Amino acid sequence: MRLLYALLLSGIILCVGLSALLPSATLVAGGLTIAAAAAGLVLVTRTQRIIALLLIGVGLASVVLSIQLGSNINGRDLLSVNQDLIGMLTAVSFLRLITPTALTTRTRLHGRLAVVRTALATHALGAVINIGAVSIVGDHLRGRSPLRLADAALLTRSFSAAAFWSPFWAAAAAATTLVPGANSLVLLLVGLALALVAIGLSVWDIFHLWGRELPAYTGYSLTWALVRVPLALVAIVITAHQLFPAVSVPRIVLLAGLGVTLIGLLIIDGRGALRALARHARHDLPQLRGEVTLFASAGVLAVGLRMLLPLFDLPLPVSEFTVFVAWTMMLAMILLALVGVHPVVSVAIVAALVQPLHPDPTLFVLAACIGWGVSTAVGPITGLTMLLSARYGISSSTLTRRNLVYLAAVLVTAWPALLLCAALV
Template identity: 70%
Template sequence: MTVRGGGGWGFAYALLVSGVIVTVGASAVWPQITLVAGALTLGCAAVGLVLVARTQRIVASILMLLGIASLIIGLALGGEVTTLSALSVNQDLIGMLTAVSFLRLVTPVPTETRSRLRGAPAVVRTAVATHALGAVINLGAVGIVGDHLRGSSKLRLPDAAMLSRAYSAAAFWSPFWAAAAAATSLVPGANSLVLILVGLPLALVAICLSCFDIFRMWGSDLRGYTGYTLGWALIRIPLALVALVVLAHQVWPEVPVPRIVLLAALAVTLVGLLLQKPNGALRRLARHARYDLPNLRGEVTLFASAGILAVGLRVLFPMVSIGLPFTSFTVPVAWACLVVMVLFALIGVHPVVSVAVVAAIALPLNPDPTLFVLAASIGWGVSTSVGPLTGLTMFLHGRYGIDSIALTRRNFVYLAIVLAAAWPALWLCETLVS
């Protein structure tokens, strides 16, 4: 079902999502307005069920029904729920993701330039370019680089594997990804600077090590590989945004990171548009809100329905005695949580659902927020690359005809690298925050 153009439902959806962006941004200075944002998010979930495709509608409906059932059972067992808790339905996450989509308005279109690098260095450069763009503009980066690599022919499996690994590793550290935002909304208080200091090196190590596997996949064709050229124009916006978010979080540590990211993304977009063409800046913002935001209905509806599930699980799980073999959230427990998320992904469960389940189990252990968010972000990122039914895998299949199962199998090497490197990264995180 195509919504661009809109009709009545599309227009209503654009208003609801725009309302979420405005109220989540306003809650950075007026926290109570998050209740309004939560109510608008529930509206997005309801209208989204009308707009999304049949499969997405079924998945979202199941998540909502499970959340409502868990809430009812939890209340029947003596659980309690406040208005704030009932309306904490991933509105910060949704507001951030939809606000970040405005950055496409100021992201420069890559120009065709003749590459001087060939072979293995060109593969590494292409992976870094995908990672840098993906850290900010998310899945759009895969389309930009993938279209360039495909050219007039078919995207090959080694390129698809490289794209999936380099892109998904951005979840390990990027504050602009849904991963950290979702985990932070469930366990607030993570230190964004520590997440970047630990997560970014982990991502680069994972990408560089997995590139050796990509070299082998190319075989004799590696020598003539030119890949994608990364220019300063493409990385200056990601660098500026990361610096702005980290600085703002250090100045206002009490403001949740997703809200800071939302405001930073809108500010950078507005400044960029004013510098490009002052007279048409507001018109382009309005056009994006009206016609492009409804095209995010699949993600928004999924995240909102997962938020409803999380509300129910938060009420139900404390009422149910779960015999855990540990009493505190240590590095081994954090590592086990990300492994559980990967196992969920392999059977087709979206990371936004698995992180809600893992958080509900971990909350009674009073986890350190930074350690939990890092573990969840790593689990989310690697799940995105190895899950056969994730948004990334389905995008590569739908746009480029990549076999999802074949890609999942090839990425098991990457999975092993990340799982091995994640343990020392989690240990370093625990050391820095303790």
């Protein structure tokens, strides 16, 4: 079953990549995604299976109800089940093959500067290789003793802020799939500025958490070897999107990630490059079954909501998608995360609700990315908090309460960021 699952995910990557040139290939990718969701139901844990079945059930019920109410069936819409998002996430996982996992240099930084350096290193890694960065940095910070709450808070905030701007995160891919046409350069500039401000505000709280132990803190090194891959990928994605605006960002990210990985492997070990890729596809891709099953199930839910909600004349209290509406949408995603709703589900819900307002794509995507990032840090049962709980013994509820400071900081700073975004577009 794991081999079949690996083949399905590899097929999704291939078809999503091909759809950049042959748009009809996305339909094949959609079919493979549905098959991967079905196979994933067998492979995931009981809790994940229940959540996936609930999302699929609500989605299919919405499709059936919308058909009974007279909605037209479009095969392309039925096969739009987050395949671009899943293809991008699985393709980006190959970058771990060329990302350094250990310190390559020693520095003399201690105390506050070491905290800032650790935050930036986590952010740089997390922007590209996603949650794998948390394990890489967390294992080093832990050493031979339990991970401290201060380090756990620093990891969650520095990592989750990457969702504000990184095109390699599921947040941007999911949002652009739901509302395509966003300006990637504006998202990068505004989102990155907000992320740096949020991290800057967060480290002051971390300083207080360490107390008298702060002067001895050494943290994790930020080296050229660590940041060169993220910088190269961001440059490639932004340039390619400007040259080929018709190609969606998730597809560009997929192709860029695979291309950079292949080039890096050829430089490191030319003869073993293909073997390394095949080994990752066979053994590591199936480990993403939890995320893939969740995102595919949420894709089915999104299909149903997109078909059903337009059939009802839902009275919205606003007539256009303003900065206030975008900020409120972001807040709604965060509140849903606090009660256990994954952001991939909440973004599909809010997208369906604001669709009649014809939201500006850039403003919508930025608000969704901010909401997704903060939800990742404060949600008590998100993948990030569950990882820290299972791997390092950090209490999810304790970490959520501690990160409410981060939540407040982002809620305040997100307003001017959204205003700037609206002005630039």
